[in-house]
Amino acid sequence: MLASSAQRKSExxxxxxxxxxxxxxxxxxxxxxxxxxxxxxFRSPTSGALHDAQGYGASAxxxxxxxxTRVARPFRDAxxxxxxxxxxxxKNAKLHREVSYYQALALKNLAAAKENASLKRLLDYEQGxxxxxxxxxxxxxxxxxxxxxxxxxxxISAGSNRGLRVNTPIVSADGLVGRVxxxxxxxxxxxxxxxxDSVVAARDLTTKVFGLIRHGQGNTLILDxxxxxxxxxxxxxxxxxxxxxxxxxxxxxxxxPVGQVISVGTSDIATYRTVQVAPFAKLxxxxxxxxxxxxxxxxxx
Amino acid sequence: MTIVDGLKAAVLLFVxxxxxxxxxxxxxxxxxxxxxxxxxxxAVALLRGAIVGxxxxxxxxxxxxxxxxxxxxxxxxxxxxxxxxxxRYGETTGQDRAHAPFLSVGVVTILxxxxxLLVHFVLGEPAPAGAMLEGLVPAIxxxxxxxxxxxxxxxxLLRAFERSDVATEVQLLG
Numbered sequence: 128m129l130a131s132s133a134q135r136k137s138e139x140x141x142x143x144x145x146x147x148x149x150x151x152x153x154x155x156x157x158x159x160x161x162x163x164x165x166x167x168x169f170r171s172p173t174s175g176a177l178h179d180a181q182g183y184g185a186s187a188x189x190x191x192x193x194x195x196t197r198v199a200r201p202f203r204d205a206x207x208x209x210x211x212x213x214x215x216x217x218k219n220a221k222l223h224r225e226v227s228y229y230q231a232l233a234l235k236n237l238a239a240a241k242e243n244a245s246l247k248r249l250l251d252y253e254q255g256x257x258x259x260x261x262x263x264x265x266x267x268x269x270x271x272x273x274x275x276x277x278x279x280x281x282x283i284s285a286g287s288n289r290g291l292r293v294n295t296p297i298v299s300a301d302g303l304v305g306r307v308x309x310x311x312x313x314x315x316x317x318x319x320x321x322x323x324d325s326v327v328a329a330r331d332l333t334t335k336v337f338g339l340i341r342h343g344q345g346n347t348l349i350l351d352x353x354x355x356x357x358x359x360x361x362x363x364x365x366x367x368x369x370x371x372x373x374x375x376x377x378x379x380x381x382x383x384p385v386g387q388v389i390s391v392g393t394s395d396i397a398t399y400r401t402v403q404v405a406p407f408a409k410l411x412x413x414x415x416x417x418x419x420x421x422x423x424x425x426x427x428x
Numbered sequence: 429m430t431i432v433d434g435l436k437a438a439v440l441l442f443v444x445x446x447x448x449x450x451x452x453x454x455x456x457x458x459x460x461x462x463x464x465x466x467x468x469x470x471a472v473a474l475l476r477g478a479i480v481g482x483x484x485x486x487x488x489x490x491x492x493x494x495x496x497x498x499x500x501x502x503x504x505x506x507x508x509x510x511x512x513x514x515x516r517y518g519e520t521t522g523q524d525r526a527h528a529p530f531l532s533v534g535v536v537t538i539l540x541x542x543x544x545l546l547v548h549f550v551l552g553e554p555a556p557a558g559a560m561l562e563g564l565v566p567a568i569x570x571x572x573x574x575x576x577x578x579x580x581x582x583x584x585l586l587r588a589f590e591r592s593d594v595a596t597e598v599q600l601l602g
């Protein structure tokens with residue numbers, strides 16, 4: 128029975144060997160056909176009969192594609208809506224991070240622009256006629272500011288590696304700032320003019336009256352040791368005195384602008400005049416300063 | 429296989445190709461793109477054997493390359509081999525096994541991706557293996573999701589092989 132069944136089947140179907148051969152032949156023909164198409168289209172991708180036929184085929188398929196796109200549009204829109212909702216949270220977080228980053232960048236650029244302006248003014252001062260002779264400038268950024276009312280010192284980004292020493296004068300584009308009180312290899316501490324221990328020999332540029340600049344109330348200075356019979360007028364410019372006798376060299380070179388007289392007072396019981404001076408240098412908002420390094424060795428006392 | 433079955437298979441593959449090039453290529457889920465044409469071809473090849481799989485793969489690939497104005501023969505080559513191989517699997521060990529469509533789709537998705545990559549590489553065209561690998565796992569998952577409904581539709585339209593169609597000859601010994 129099995130034999131007769133097998134016999135009937137074998138009448139309808141090709142023998143197994145023929146079936147396998149046919150299968151392989153079809154595969155071989157199709158693969159060769161694909162390779163032939165690939166070769167032709169690769170060799171002439173923009174011209175030729177095959178390219179033209181492809182163009183006609185694409186044109187024929189275009190209506191079907193358009194129809195499919197139109198049918199799918201509502202679904203695609205819905206998918207896009209849902210997809211955008213799910214990604215909204217992560218996008219929001221990403222945008223927040225970007226905003227923070229660009230805010231920080233903007234602040235950094237602003238600070239750089241401000242420092243650039245300060246450095247430019249400093250450069251103008253260093254190349255101007257008021258700059259003291261026999262000194263060269265070492266420019267530095269202010270990297271820390273006074274931490275409180277009792278601390279009148281700043282830290283600058285230059286130290287002994289660039290020639291700074293204790294008592295090196297520090298100036299800004301506006302005028303005298305102070306002097307170095309402590310030096311590290313790459314940083315230095317500067318006592319401002321408003322420091323209680325700061326004393327600067329100075330003179331009135333107009334009347335040539337000598338005095339000592341000390342700290343006053345608030346951010347002002349006082350021109351001390353001015354006798355009552357000497358004349359100092361409101362608005363006069365005060366500059367550093369400089370060395371008058373080589374045996375007693377001064378810390379500061381002559382002629383560095385210190386400030387402007389804002390009031391002159393006299394009292395019966397006081398020995399000296401009370402001369403208030405507003406410093407030219409903005410001691411609370413310094414960005415860039417210059418250290419005055421003498422070009423001749425051991426100039427500083 | 430009758431002429432009607434052949435027409436049904438052709439229509440199925442045509443619709444799948446149009447849907448693929450017009451709609452599904454725009455859907456990217458975690459860098460993966462679902463391939464309904466590949467899934468349909470797998471279903472047809474499993475139900476109709478190696479020759480139908482190879483012929484269907486060839487013409488479906490031709491359709492895709494024509495519609496996208498791509499390199500003619502490129503997709504055909506890969507789909508022909510894929511259809512033939514899945515067809516042989518359906519005629520032999522994959523016959524009547526419930527997991528056969530899913531296994532076939534998973535494996536063919538991987539081989540199809542690497543096959544296209546290889547052909548592009550051989551032709552000297554850009555073959556970004558990193559991008560392909562990045563989207564491979566999501567593509568497998570998406571294709572597996574499509575497998576059940578697509579296979580059910582194809583199975584309904586193309587009747588399954590009758591036992592007599594696939595039974596090999598019985599040879600009496602002795």
